[in-house]
Amino acid sequence: MSLKLAILGLLSLQPASGYDIKRTIDRSVYFIWNVTGPQIYTTLRTLREDGLIASESIPQVGKPAKQIHTITEQGKLALEALVNEPIQAAVTRDEVLLRVFFGNFADEATMLRELRAYLDRITSERLYMEKTEARVVARPGAREKERRFQLLSLHLKVAQYRVMEQELEMFLERESQMIKAEQADK
Numbered sequence: 001m002s003l004k005l006a007i008l009g010l011l012s013l014q015p016a017s018g019y020d021i022k023r024t025i026d027r028s029v030y031f032i033w034n035v036t037g038p039q040i041y042t043t044l045r046t047l048r049e050d051g052l053i054a055s056e057s058i059p060q061v062g063k064p065a066k067q068i069h070t071i072t073e074q075g076k077l078a079l080e081a082l083v084n085e086p087i088q089a090a091v092t093r094d095e096v097l098l099r100v101f102f103g104n105f106a107d108e109a110t111m112l113r114e115l116r117a118y119l120d121r122i123t124s125e126r127l128y129m130e131k132t133e134a135r136v137v138a139r140p141g142a143r144e145k146e147r148r149f150q151l152l153s154l155h156l157k158v159a160q161y162r163v164m165e166q167e168l169e170m171f172l173e174r175e176s177q178m179i180k181a182e183q184a185d186k
Helices: 002-013 018-027 037-049 073-084 095-101 108-138 144-185
Strands: 053-060 063-071
Touching (some): 002 018, 002 037, 002 053, 037 053, 037 063, 108 144
């Protein structure tokens, strides 16, 4: 359902091709919902079959026709219904946390290296999200009111990353101190 919600939400902003939707997801909601191209095209087909979107084939020179998708009135009603449903707790499938959970089975040096690399990645992503927020806030435009919830989702993800960074930094510092103490005892 979340992909259906994401696509209907994006198409409510403006008509788009599947490629445009993927690019928009990668530039906007990727930090909370990321998908592959095939998942998008499968969902677009289902939405079209359900009458929630309409698709128009636009001819292109030297390329296959481009499908531009537009949300229908029925789609707008479905989007409104989806957004007004009670919020359910998300089912998390996080490979990183699963690997951390079973980290005692990994080579310690490898696990610590991977945790440092993960810390670097989430720090980089957080910084990118903060730059994105600064750009949006600097140019509020006509949709400033609508963007308040988009910014809230961004703030929540940034806050999650900050806490994750703090926890990883504390853990890695404790591990580093333990390793130094073990080496000093030898």
